[in-house]
Amino acid sequence: MPLPLIPVAIGLVTLLGYGAKKGYDGVDAMRDAEALGEAAEAKHRKWIGKLDEARSGLQGQLAALDAQRSQVVSTTFRRLFDFLEQMEQQARLAALESLGTLGVNREEVRQFTVQYVEAGGTVSGAVAAAMTGAGASAMTTGLVTSFATAGTGVAMSGLSGAAANSALLAWLGGGSLAAGGFGMAGGAVVLGGIAVAPAVAVAGFVIAREGEKAKTKAEAYSRKVRRQVAKIKAAIALLGRAELRVGELSGVLEQLDQRAKAAIDALWALSGGFDTGNEEHLSRFAIAMQLAKAESELMRVPLFTEGGDINTQVDALLEQGRRLALPEAS
Amino acid sequence: MTSKKVSLPAKVSIEGVSNVLQGIRTIAECVRDIEKEHTEQTRLRESARVEVEQIHAMREVLMDYLDRSFDERKENFRQLFERLDGAIQGNNVQMASAVLDSVVKLADASPFKALRDVAATRAALGQKGKEWQF
Numbered sequence: 001m002p003l004p005l006i007p008v009a010i011g012l013v014t015l016l017g018y019g020a021k022k023g024y025d026g027v028d029a030m031r032d033a034e035a036l037g038e039a040a041e042a043k044h045r046k047w048i049g050k051l052d053e054a055r056s057g058l059q060g061q062l063a064a065l066d067a068q069r070s071q072v073v074s075t076t077f078r079r080l081f082d083f084l085e086q087m088e089q090q091a092r093l094a095a096l097e098s099l100g101t102l103g104v105n106r107e108e109v110r111q112f113t114v115q116y117v118e119a120g121g122t123v124s125g126a127v128a129a130a131m132t133g134a135g136a137s138a139m140t141t142g143l144v145t146s147f148a149t150a151g152t153g154v155a156m157s158g159l160s161g162a163a164a165n166s167a168l169l170a171w172l173g174g175g176s177l178a179a180g181g182f183g184m185a186g187g188a189v190v191l192g193g194i195a196v197a198p199a200v201a202v203a204g205f206v207i208a209r210e211g212e213k214a215k216t217k218a219e220a221y222s223r224k225v226r227r228q229v230a231k232i233k234a235a236i237a238l239l240g241r242a243e244l245r246v247g248e249l250s251g252v253l254e255q256l257d258q259r260a261k262a263a264i265d266a267l268w269a270l271s272g273g274f275d276t277g278n279e280e281h282l283s284r285f286a287i288a289m290q291l292a293k294a295e296s297e298l299m300r301v302p303l304f305t306e307g308g309d310i311n312t313q314v315d316a317l318l319e320q321g322r323r324l325a326l327p328e329a330s
Numbered sequence: 331m332t333s334k335k336v337s338l339p340a341k342v343s344i345e346g347v348s349n350v351l352q353g354i355r356t357i358a359e360c361v362r363d364i365e366k367e368h369t370e371q372t373r374l375r376e377s378a379r380v381e382v383e384q385i386h387a388m389r390e391v392l393m394d395y396l397d398r399s400f401d402e403r404k405e406n407f408r409q410l411f412e413r414l415d416g417a418i419q420g421n422n423v424q425m426a427s428a429v430l431d432s433v434v435k436l437a438d439a440s441p442f443k444a445l446r447d448v449a450a451t452r453a454a455l456g457q458k459g460k461e462w463q464f
Contacts, residue, residue, distance in 0.1 A: 137456035205360035
């Protein structure tokens with residue numbers, strides 16, 4: 001009678017041993033899961049840090065562009081308006097009322113006059129009237145507000161605009177990109193609450209199963225992190241190209257400004273000898289005006305997308321990047 | 331008398347067998363589940379690899395496009411400023427005006443605008459992970 005029970009007993013002992021081994025495997029798998037989750041989390045944190053660095057880099061470039069624009073207004077534009085003031089004192093400004101024939105229309109002149117005024121420059125009523133076709137009162141009341149509807153309709157956010165600047169800084173300086181879809185919760189949440197069961201024969205298998213379940217959760221989390229990190233890398237690359245764009249506009253503005261300064265210097269070099277009846281003098285004046293006008297237009301060119309201030313634009317840029325880098329439909 | 335002696339061990343052995351069977355059932359379920367988890371882990375690792383490769387490939391295409399655009403624009407700006415200098419030197423107001431207009435237009439035509447269009451098209455198509463080209 002006990003004979004048939006011998007193989008059963010052997011089987012049970014083997015099963016117990018195997019169960020204990022499985023239990024050990026299960027605990028091991030849980031440790032693996034935890035390590036996998038922690039590694040994924042650390043990787044994610046590292047790349048979020050790199051993304052913040054990239055944003056800081058762009059922030060620095062935008063701040064430099066902002067300073068450059070202010071500089072253009074306070075030096076180049078100011079020097080041009082000073083020249084006009086001098087002409088007004090010499091009662092020769094009226095002769096320039098026919099600016100249209102020189103390829104510079106009033107609306108364009110009005111726009112860079114507005115930029116100059118908004119940046120703290122002052123223009124006398126007579127110069128304002130001659131240059132913009134508006135009465136003297138327009139300079140003090142309507143010019144700045146009318147700018148919003150002039151030309152492109154884009155707010156002049158980059159031109160020493162404190163409000164736009166603070167909005168930009170708020171965006172660039174504000175927390176991680178979690179809200180924008182580049183962040184995610186830590187692995188601790190995903191991997192929390194895994195308990196180790198008692199190690200007995202059957203329980204060994206149960207522990208092994210739980211360990212593998214934990215490992216699966218960790219793999220799912222790791223997959224999510226890897227996808228997020230890939231997207232963050234794409235966003236960083238995109239921010240790098242955004243810097244190229246800012247650098248491009250800064251470079252073009254610099255090139256225009258050099259030529260505008262030279263043209264205005266040439267006007268000043270005539271030193272009171274400017275003759276509104278002289279074709280060459282008029283041409284010089286027209287070219288100086290056109291260069292300043294082109295600078296003014298360039299300063300209103302949107303950086304990345306149509307409409308909105310810089311803040312909106314950088315946001316839109318990252319949204320583009322996020323959608324483009326997303327394999328699944330967003 | 332005899333019936334009493336036989337029925338008691340039978341009860342015990344039935345209960346024991348039933349426990350052993352339950353244990354074996356649990357172990358079998360565990361073995362099956364562990365296999366399922368292994369399969370799922372492999373699937374997750376593989377899909378992560380594919381997803382990351384897709385995002386990287388997309389990134390490469392986009393960055394290549396942007397880099398080439400900026401290079402091309404750099405050359406265009408260089409040529410425009412060359413012409414502008416000629417116009418300034420020759421006091422040619424009309425030419426200066428036309429070139430400056432081109433400079434501003436080129437600056438305004440940002441490569442990022444094209445990106446936005448691509449993003450919009452892609453969103454409109456709503457294709458899941460489908461390859462697309464510029």
